[in-house]
Amino acid sequence: MADAKVIPFDDDRSRAGGSSRAARRRSSAGVGRAQGPATAPAVGTAAVSALPGRQDVPRPKEEPGAEGLGGTAPDEGRGGWERRLAGGLAFLRRRVTGEYDVDEFGYDEELTDQVLMSLLRPVYEKYFRVEVKGIENIPSEGGALIVANHSGTLPLDGLMLQVAVHDNHPADRHLRLLAADLVFMLPVVNELARKAGHTLACSEDAERLLRRGEVVGVMPEGFKGIGKPFGERYKLQRFGRGGFVSTALRAGVPIVPCSIVGAEEIYPMIGNSKTLARLLGFPYFPITPTFPWLGPLGAVPLPTKWTIQFGEPISTSGYPVEAAEDPMLMFNLTDQVREQIQHTLYKLLVQRRSVFF
Numbered sequence: 314m315a316d317a318k319v320i321p322f323d324d325d326r327s328r329a330g331g332s333s334r335a336a337r338r339r340s341s342a343g344v345g346r347a348q349g350p351a352t353a354p355a356v357g358t359a360a361v362s363a364l365p366g367r368q369d370v371p372r373p374k375e376e377p378g379a380e381g382l383g384g385t386a387p388d389e390g391r392g393g394w395e396r397r398l399a400g401g402l403a404f405l406r407r408r409v410t411g412e413y414d415v416d417e418f419g420y421d422e423e424l425t426d427q428v429l430m431s432l433l434r435p436v437y438e439k440y441f442r443v444e445v446k447g448i449e450n451i452p453s454e455g456g457a458l459i460v461a462n463h464s465g466t467l468p469l470d471g472l473m474l475q476v477a478v479h480d481n482h483p484a485d486r487h488l489r490l491l492a493a494d495l496v497f498m499l500p501v502v503n504e505l506a507r508k509a510g511h512t513l514a515c516s517e518d519a520e521r522l523l524r525r526g527e528v529v530g531v532m533p534e535g536f537k538g539i540g541k542p543f544g545e546r547y548k549l550q551r552f553g554r555g556g557f558v559s560t561a562l563r564a565g566v567p568i569v570p571c572s573i574v575g576a577e578e579i580y581p582m583i584g585n586s587k588t589l590a591r592l593l594g595f596p597y598f599p600i601t602p603t604f605p606w607l608g609p610l611g612a613v614p615l616p617t618k619w620t621i622q623f624g625e626p627i628s629t630s631g632y633p634v635e636a637a638e639d640p641m642l643m644f645n646l647t648d649q650v651r652e653q654i655q656h657t658l659y660k661l662l663v664q665r666r667s668v669f670f
Contacts, residue, residue: 404423404427407423408424415508418489418507418510418512418518418522419507419508420489420507420508420509420510421508422487422510424508425487425508425509425510426479429505429508429509430476430479430480433472433473433475433476434476434480436473437473437476437477437480440614440616441473441575441616441617441618441619442618442619443473443476443477443575443619443620443621444618444619444620444621445477445481445620445621445622445623446620446621446622446623447622447623447624447625448477448478448481448482448483448623449483450569450623450624450625450626451478451482451486451528451569451623451626452528452567452626453482453483453484453486454484454526455526455566456522456523456524456525456526456527456528456529456564456566457523457528457529457566457567457568457569457626458519458523458529458530458531458557458560458561458564458566458567458568458569459474459478459488459528459529459530459531459569459571459623460530460531460532460533460557460568460569460570460571460650460654461474461530461531461532461570461571461572461573461654462532462534462538462547462549462571462572462573462654462658463532463533463534463535463538463539464534464538464539464541464546464547464573464576464577465539465576465577465579465580465614466539466540466579466580466582466599466601467539467579467580467614468492468539469576469579469614470532470573470576471490471492471530471532473573473576473619473621474488474490474530474571474573474621475488475490475509475510475530477621478528478530486528487510487527487528488510488528488529488530489510489511489512489522489527489528489529489530490509490510490511490512490529490530490531491511491512491513491514491515491518491519491529491530491531492506492511492512492513492514493514493535493536494513494514495595495596496511497513514531516556516559516560519531519557519560520560520563520564523560523561523564523566524564530571531557533552533553533556533557534549534550534551534552535553536596536597537550537551538550540582540585540596540597540599541582542582542583542584542585543577543581543582543583546577546578547574547577547658547659547662549651549654549655549658552647552650552651554643555643555644555646555647557647558642558643558646558647558650559637559638559643561629562629562632562636562637562642562643563634563637565629565630566629567626567627567628567629567630568626568627568629568646568650569623569624569626569627570623570624570625570627570650570653570654570657571621571622571623571624571654572621572622572624572654572657572658572661573619573620573621574619574620574621574622574658574661574662574665575617575618575619575620575668576617576619578615578617578668579614579615579617580599580601580604580614580615581601581602581615582599582600582601583600583601583602584599584600585597585598585599585600586598586600615669616669617668617669618665618667618668618669618670620661620665622657622661624653624654624657627646627649627650627653629646
């Protein structure tokens, strides 16, 4: 198992603000207006108040209508909770009765959207405070292959990348990650990975997904990237033999380079116990400043600030079908993707003010 195979190769707020501004305009327009004819009482009051010896009579405050204060129905909040509760109960009923769909790879879109993304989103937004750049470089339709650097000792960068695409792409696209076979040998993790849309990192599965028009993510560094020592952080490891380029060429989809900054520091790997790794069947056994010394507490990642940037896509549509078998072309395109990711990493590191802020 140590030689695990890796593919070689708010508009709502603005609307709410507009509604509140409209409500304030209605309230201000209603001041000085008695119920009844719209203009006559106001004109008459002004004329009478202009007469000598007359004192202005304070107008009564406008009573809130049936909508309640701020133009919101009193039971709107309660209705929202009732709808959420009804939706949750309906979701549980479908889970119990089996009335939900999964694709041929085991991907459960409803479970991913409703549960898994909801669990990952607080970590993404509050803990790592991920900033996303260049999301428009991912096509709105059709297949695309996202190629990213891999780091962090544990593969949290892949999960954060999945949330970044899911929550930020204007076309609501979903990222299907290619994972090493070790992921599908672990109990519980195997089932969750399948439900979240991950599939085995092999050319056949990747090409089938791309031809179906899916956005597929791959991290060609594999265990060499995620398990590298802290002293080699942000230095890309070898990208294998360029298998991901061959897959993109056969499917005729663009390659989108992706650079992730922040994941390298969540578990600073200062050592690797090869003996324990062999006993457990892992490719490496990390030693960090907190793990295993602090036990389970040492497995809590450091709250670093992340940036994920998607680069300009590299088109593969202009190449003939036999280009996928050209080793020189694959080498050149692989090197081009790798250099673009590395250059962007250096640029983001220069722009970063702090590891944590």
